Each structure stands twice: as structure tokens, then as C-alpha cells.
Amino acid sequence: MLASAKVLDELKRIGLNLYERKLWIALLARGTSTAGELSAIANVPRSRAYDILQSLAEKGFVVVQTAKPIKYVAIAPEEALERVKKKIEEDFLTTQEKIEELKSSAVMRELNEIFQKGLKLILPEEITGTLKGKYSVSQQFGSMLKGAKEKINIVTTPEGLNELFETHFDVLKKAKEKGVEIKIATQVEDKSVDAIKTLSGVAEIRNINEKEVPVTGRFTIVDEKELVFSLTDSKVHSTQDLAVWSKSEHAAGNVLNPLFKLVWKNSKPVS
Numbered sequence: 001m002l003a004s005a006k007v008l009d010e011l012k013r014i015g016l017n018l019y020e021r022k023l024w025i026a027l028l029a030r031g032t033s034t035a036g037e038l039s040a041i042a043n044v045p046r047s048r049a050y051d052i053l054q055s056l057a058e059k060g061f062v063v064v065q066t067a068k069p070i071k072y073v074a075i076a077p078e079e080a081l082e083r084v085k086k087k088i089e090e091d092f093l094t095t096q097e098k099i100e101e102l103k104s105s106a107v108m109r110e111l112n113e114i115f116q117k118g119l120k121l122i123l124p125e126e127i128t129g130t131l132k133g134k135y136s137v138s139q140q141f142g143s144m145l146k147g148a149k150e151k152i153n154i155v156t157t158p159e160g161l162n163e164l165f166e167t168h169f170d171v172l173k174k175a176k177e178k179g180v181e182i183k184i185a186t187q188v189e190d191k192s193v194d195a196i197k198t199l200s201g202v203a204e205i206r207n208i209n210e211k212e213v214p215v216t217g218r219f220t221i222v223d224e225k226e227l228v229f230s231l232t233d234s235k236v237h238s239t240q241d242l243a244v245w246s247k248s249e250h251a252a253g254n255v256l257n258p259l260f261k262l263v264w265k266n267s268k269p270v271s
Helices: 005-013 018-030 035-042 046-059 077-103 106-119 134-146 158-177 190-199 249-265
Strands: 032-034 062-065 071-074 128-132 151-155 181-186 204-208 219-222 226-230 242-246 267-269
Touching: 005 018, 018 032, 018 035, 018 046, 018 071, 032 035, 035 046, 046 062, 046 071, 077 106, 128 134, 134 158, 134 219, 134 226, 134 242, 151 158, 151 249, 158 181, 158 190, 181 190, 181 249, 219 249, 226 249, 249 267
Parallel strands: 151 181, 181 204
Antiparallel strands: 032 071, 062 071, 128 242, 151 219, 204 267, 219 226, 226 242
């Protein structure tokens, strides 16, 4: 093996698949080489090597030498990573511009029309999904908060409250400015004091009485029509965070909302 498992794992973290990692390390070890030679060294199918090396060249990891046969030239790892970083930044800005253009175009109006027609074909309770990973949960949660028109009712843990403050405070602030009533029930702990202090400006916060209502989970209800219900503890690793999102008015209004009212009734205002 040309490189340690740790090196391979770190390269995976920056987006290189197994064959890309193997071929790039093989090229670093050779300096310059052909696809056939590299495929043999890296134990990568020769039929795949050409496309993978071209992909590495487009990303900035290698330089293609237009010889016969075609050869690939290694770049110093630090320089290669800088090139890759710069390309990602350029691609991000280009994609961002395209998205902004698309949002204000006739194409977006057509996409919205298609979406609205599709919604008419299904019942609200069918719009349900499982969210895996903190990023996915946070994205859907944020979208739900943005769509609130009347009420946002939240039960969360101290860790969840801190995350709410760090990630979604601006959204909650805008909801408050629109006239949305926001209530948050949580267990008050020292580690969430700063979050409580700031969130109190946009929401009514109460301390859950665990003796009366031993609820230590996380769920949010918006307008009694939409919900996010966490299936894992807030202390799990971010990749293992799991939640259910649903537009079931029955589940939101008739199942979770009465539970929220019970928790709220048996909780004390945070002074």
C-alpha cells in the first residue's frame, strides 16, 4: 500500500472516491505516468482509469500531458489542494448566480405551477418523510419555520435550544416580526442561559417541570398543520440525527399539539 488508511480516509473527506484516491496517490509516487501504468499500480480497472484521471485533472489534482501515449503529471499536494479549493469556490459562485437567475425567471414560475398541481393530487398527510443527519433535519426545520403564519410551538432539550439559537434565530426573529406567536418549552440549564436570554426577545419560553411532565424529547409544530419530531437524542452524532417531518394535520393538531399544551400548562415561565 502506497499510503496509510488515515491518508485515504482524509482524502475521502474532501470528496475523492476510492478509485480517485488510489490513482492520485499512485501518480504522486510516480511523478508522471500513463493511465495503464497507474491502473496497474493502484489496482484500478484500466477501463475506468482514463475517465477517473480526466476527472482528477478537471478538479485540479493532476495535469494532462498531451503526448502519445497520454501521460499524467503530478502536482505538489499542497498546490493541488489550493487549486481544488479555488475551483470549488469558483464553481460555488457560478452555481449561486445561476440559482438566483433561475429563481426570478419564467422557469421558476413553471416549476411552481407543476408543484402546486402535484399537491392537489395527494392528501396532506401523505407529505411525510424521514430526515437523516443534522444538516437535513436543520434544512427542513428551517423551511418549516419560514412558512409559519400563526404559531410555532417547540419542545426541545438544552442542546436543542442552543442549536435553535445558533442556527435559526434569524428565521424566528422574522417570524415574530410577521406576527407569528412563538412558544418554546425546554429544560433550563446553565449551558443554555445565553440562548434563553436572546430567544426570549422573540419567543415566550417556559421551563419544563419534569416531575409533572417527564418529556425530554424534541418536536415542533407549526400552525397545527406541520411537524418535525426527533427520533433520536439531541446528543447523538450529527450524522445519526433522525427525525420525521409531516404535513399531517391530524398528527400535528390532534396528537402533538395536545401534548404541547400539557407540557406548556405544567411549565413555569422563565424569568
